[in-house]
Amino acid sequence: MKSLFKPEDCKNIQDIRNAIDAIDLDVIKLLAERHEYVREIVKFKSGDEEGIIAQERKELVLSQRREWAEEKGLDGEMMEEIFRLLINKNIQFQFDISNFNNK
Numbered sequence: 729m730k731s732l733f734k735p736e737d738c739k740n741i742q743d744i745r746n747a748i749d750a751i752d753l754d755v756i757k758l759l760a761e762r763h764e765y766v767r768e769i770v771k772f773k774s775g776d777e778e779g780i781i782a783q784e785r786k787e788l789v790l791s792q793r794r795e796w797a798e799e800k801g802l803d804g805e806m807m808e809e810i811f812r813l814l815i816n817k818n819i820q821f822q823f824d825i826s827n828f829n830n831k
Contacts (some may be wrong), residue, residue, distance in 0.1 A: 759814075766818045770826050780822045786815055 738744045773779045790808050797807035 750809050763818075763821075766821060769827065773826075775824070775826055780826060781819055786819075789815065 733739075733747060734745055735744070735747070738747065770780070774783070790811055793811045794804040794808040796805040
């Protein structure tokens with residue numbers, strides 16, 4: 729990801745909006761790439777509810793992402809909420825594509 733300007737070099741609001749748009753597109757591209765891994769991980773999980781949810785891993789990821797966010801000066805609680813939503817949606821996706829619901 730490379731925006732046209734550093735934030736402090738933006739000359740006007742449109743420069744800032746263009747940079748934000750470019751960053752958002754990069755975030756979406758990365759989320760799409762992440763989603764492909766989420767799709768593939770089902771192959772390696774046990775087909776039961778506990779295996780798909782992987783509660784211990786979920787809690788580790790949430791605390792780690794919160795810590796990473798805070799290290800970057802972001803609101804850790806907000807980032808944890810975002811990742812909690814992402815993980816919960818990914819878990820539902822994994823249920824949907826696994827044979828769990830067909831058993």
